[in-house]
Amino acid sequence: MIDPSSDRAVFRQLADLLRGRITSGDLAPGASLPSELRLAQEYGLSRTSVRQAIALLRSEGLVIVQPPRGTFVRTTEPTETVTLLKGDTASARMPTPAERRELEIGEGVPVLVVFRADGSRELYPADRIRVGR
Amino acid sequence: MIDPSSDRAVFRQLADLLRGRITSGDLAPGASLPSELRLAQEYGLSRTSVRQAIALLRSEGLVIVQPPRGTFVRTTEPTETVTLLKGDTASARMPTPAERRELEIGEGVPVLVVFRADGSRELYPADRIRVGR
DNA sequence: AGAGATTTGTACGTATGTATG
């Protein structure tokens, strides 16, 4: 399943494999991934490489880590809609650490930035909020 | 500047320090960061810790890495606006690796997902596109 | 063209700390 002689880095191969299990539903939202040690043994990798793979999935917003409980497939949050009025615009970017703390934004989750016509600005966690009209 | 005995991890302290230099303008968009080896020597850290710090800044979309040229402060792209029509909504999330390749999305940059009233879906790089009405 | 230096990427190992169950 994982080929150390491949051009593709082994930690990327492991990430591909886990990502596939998540998107296919084999690992459903809320399900726990095997521990780092378990994955390392199962695929004959170092724990370092396993951690690199999981870090990749974290940055993609696919999993959350609750040390030292384990690593879990992220559950999709119920979504509210924020209404854009005439002249408003909205964009998205990754939050600063301060914004992540303040809005309780998980890893790998962007912030939606709403620019109101009056010049004011609002921030929302992109996994719980969408914009509409 | 960096306190190994602090509660805050040294790689987070280094990330804080570099983030500060970026947001203050000391390191302007397009400027190159010191090499990993340079930072490690300058602050008395291992290259591992320096790489962790830079990985953090990458995930925040603050810097881009062009191996082996170096690490650079991300430049802000010109922004176009996509218009939301009645019944449309939009949200944001991190792109899949396939989407990143296809839309040429840099690291630490979300995708804007526009859901049209007719059920169709459009994807845009969040650093170049915003939505409006 | 070629050689060497530089820089990031990958992969391994070890050790210790901290929080959970």
Added chain:
DNA sequence: TCATACATACGTACAAATCTC
């Protein structure tokens, strides 16, 4: 109390791409 599991931090080594001389 003890085992488990993730976080931090150090070290080494080699590969690959770019740049310079």
